[in-house]
Amino acid sequence: MNPKKIKYIFKQAFKSMWRNRMMGAASIGSVTAVLIILGFVLIVVLNVNNMAMVAKETFDQIAVYIAEGVDEDQIEEMGKAFREIDGVMAVAFQTKDYALESVKKDWGEDAILLQDLRNNPFPDTYIVQLTDVSKADEVIAKLQTFEGVERVRYYQDAVNTLIKLADFVKRFGAGITIVLLLISVFIISNTIKITVLSRQREIELMQYIGATNGYVRGPLILEGIMLGLLGSLVAILLIMLGYSYTINYLAGRYVALISGMSGYLVGVEMVLDDLIIIFMTIGVGIGILGSLVSLKKFLSI
Amino acid sequence: MIEFSHVTKIYKKTFTAVKDINLKIDKGEFIFIVGKSGAGKSTLIKLLLREISPTQGIITYNNQDINKIRKRSLAEYRRKIGFIFQDYRLLPKLTVYENVAFAMEMICAPSKNIRREVPLVLSMVGLSDKAKYYPDELSGGEQQRVAIARAIINKPETVIADEPTGNLDLETSKEIMKILAEINRRGTTVIMATHDREIVNFFQKRVIELKSGIIIRDTRTGGYEDEPEED
Numbered sequence: 001m002n003p004k005k006i007k008y009i010f011k012q013a014f015k016s017m018w019r020n021r022m023m024g025a026a027s028i029g030s031v032t033a034v035l036i037i038l039g040f041v042l043i044v045v046l047n048v049n050n051m052a053m054v055a056k057e058t059f060d061q062i063a064v065y066i067a068e069g070v071d072e073d074q075i076e077e078m079g080k081a082f083r084e085i086d087g088v089m090a091v092a093f094q095t096k097d098y099a100l101e102s103v104k105k106d107w108g109e110d111a112i113l114l115q116d117l118r119n120n121p122f123p124d125t126y127i128v129q130l131t132d133v134s135k136a137d138e139v140i141a142k143l144q145t146f147e148g149v150e151r152v153r154y155y156q157d158a159v160n161t162l163i164k165l166a167d168f169v170k171r172f173g174a175g176i177t178i179v180l181l182l183i184s185v186f187i188i189s190n191t192i193k194i195t196v197l198s199r200q201r202e203i204e205l206m207q208y209i210g211a212t213n214g215y216v217r218g219p220l221i222l223e224g225i226m227l228g229l230l231g232s233l234v235a236i237l238l239i240m241l242g243y244s245y246t247i248n249y250l251a252g253r254y255v256a257l258i259s260g261m262s263g264y265l266v267g268v269e270m271v272l273d274d275l276i277i278i279f280m281t282i283g284v285g286i287g288i289l290g291s292l293v294s295l296k297k298f299l300s301i
Numbered sequence: 302m303i304e305f306s307h308v309t310k311i312y313k314k315t316f317t318a319v320k321d322i323n324l325k326i327d328k329g330e331f332i333f334i335v336g337k338s339g340a341g342k343s344t345l346i347k348l349l350l351r352e353i354s355p356t357q358g359i360i361t362y363n364n365q366d367i368n369k370i371r372k373r374s375l376a377e378y379r380r381k382i383g384f385i386f387q388d389y390r391l392l393p394k395l396t397v398y399e400n401v402a403f404a405m406e407m408i409c410a411p412s413k414n415i416r417r418e419v420p421l422v423l424s425m426v427g428l429s430d431k432a433k434y435y436p437d438e439l440s441g442g443e444q445q446r447v448a449i450a451r452a453i454i455n456k457p458e459t460v461i462a463d464e465p466t467g468n469l470d471l472e473t474s475k476e477i478m479k480i481l482a483e484i485n486r487r488g489t490t491v492i493m494a495t496h497d498r499e500i501v502n503f504f505q506k507r508v509i510e511l512k513s514g515i516i517i518r519d520t521r522t523g524g525y526e527d528e529p530e531e532d
């Protein structure tokens with residue numbers, strides 16, 4: 001690559017971008033849109049996964065629901081047996097009445113809704129306190145083998161919900177991202193098409209002359225790259241602003257919540273580097289793809 | 302050096318523009334391709350430039366099937382051929398000098414070669430004093446001379462011109478022809494499509510006449526006479 005060629009390629013690319021700035025803006029906007037959606041998905045998934053992990057480490061209580069119809073003696077026996085399990089620190093019993101009462105208390109005025117309940121739907125429950133979270137899976141496995149145990153509830157319910165949520169966001173986001181990706185490639189290829197048409201005589205001439213490929217394709221591919229890159233830079237800026245604003249907003253509004261769950265949210269600075277690399281790569285990728293699609297179609301001679 | 306064998310081009314699946322063309326052109330020849338409008342002259346030239354590909358038949362250049370050239374190597378092939386358009390196709394924002402230099406830049410020629418070669422070629426086509434002019438400040442004949450300079454600056458083996466004098470009067474056309482003859486004298490093969498009888502008759506070179514896409518005449522040295530039924 002000689003300097004003359006580089007100069008020519010840049011000059012032509014910038015000239016075309018300026019001459020064709022409306023389409024250029026549309027191209028940049030479409031790339032930005034893809035990346036913002038993608039960024040939103042990534043951040044949500046990242047945070048939800050993080051929450052799930054933190055939750056796993058924090059919750060050290062297991063709720064063991066006792067099946068209906070197990071008598072008091074049996075329940076007492078079970079409690080004793082639970083205490084014997086390796087990894088269990090303490091065991092506390094909660095009657096179904098207690099559970100109902102505490103829910104009523106939580107619901108306040110809405111508790112009227114529970115008034116008509118004929119049967120107490122809550123089970124008798126043992127709350128098992130673990131010595132160490134790492135023993136959780138082992139202990140759960142043992143608890144489940146007891147007769148009269150209806151269900152063992154651990155963090156896993158909450159965590160599973162989170163993971164399902166993350167999964168949904170991932171799938172849904174991936175779908176939208178792919179569709180938007182194709183749209184941006186299409187828009188960029190159209191922008192490049194307009195450039196090819198507006199420089200048609202020159203480009204044709206170059207092809208008749210037998211110009212080096214770089215001279216013919218260089219400016220067009222560079223234009224695509226720059227559109228993609230600009231789109232990704234705008235997206236990075238918007239995502240970062242939006243994300244840090246959201247975190248600050250949550251922190252300001254739910255101070256207690258945040259201080260209690262400081263570990264739950266992933267900080268902006270944690271994701272910045274990766275996001276910049278991912279976004280710029282995808283932006284440039286879309287740009288190059290758009291250019292190539294157009295070149296294949298319109299460099300006919 | 303150039304050979305068409307059984308070449309047929311059918312446009313849009315139905316219109317046969319040239320049919321079963323068999324043609325051999327040796328290195329250093331000067332050839333006129335003549336025929337009425339629509340006879341298929343430009344089609345023949347476009348086939349040779351690989352702007353279009355034949356529906357049937359094979360075209361070889363230096364024994365290479367030009368339609369087997371990969372897209373990547375197409376530029377290399379095109380550099381063997383200098384092409385002159387009827388409408389000059391100069392870049393309007395570049396001077397005469399820059400228009401000619403453009404062709405060298407596009408193949409990454411070193412700057413010092415460009416500075417050496419461009420003035421030489423401009424003097425050959427008699428435009429040394431107009432190097433700094435822009436195309437719209439030149440006459441048609443002068444513009445075509447710039448285009449010729451651009452076509453030969455990279456020293457092609459073959460120069461192809463499609464009605465290079467189509468927009469010019471007879472006097473100016475003869476000046477252009479003199480330059481093409483000089484290029485041919487120096488060893489370059491020249492292929493020129495035209496329907497200008499006076500020029501063809503004046504030069505007495507090989508003439509290939511097309512009629513409705515078929516070669517009806519191929520004479521070594523000859524003119525381009527009126528057909529009895531014509532006009």
Ligand SMILES: Nc1ncnc2c1ncn2[C@@H]1O[C@H](COP(=O)(O)OP(=O)(O)OP(=O)(O)O)[C@@H](O)[C@H]1O
Pocket residue numbers: 312313316317318336337338339340341342343344345496
């Ligand atoms: N791309 C195309 N699609 C369909 N038909 C075409 C195409 N190009 C040329 N033709 C037809 O092929 C025939 C030959 O065209 P061509 O341009 O080769 O003629 P020509 O001899 O160069 O004529 P002229 O002297 O007017 O330049 C014409 O009837 C033309 O209409």
Ligand SMILES: [Mg+2]
Pocket residue numbers: 342343344463
């Ligand atoms: Mg023609």
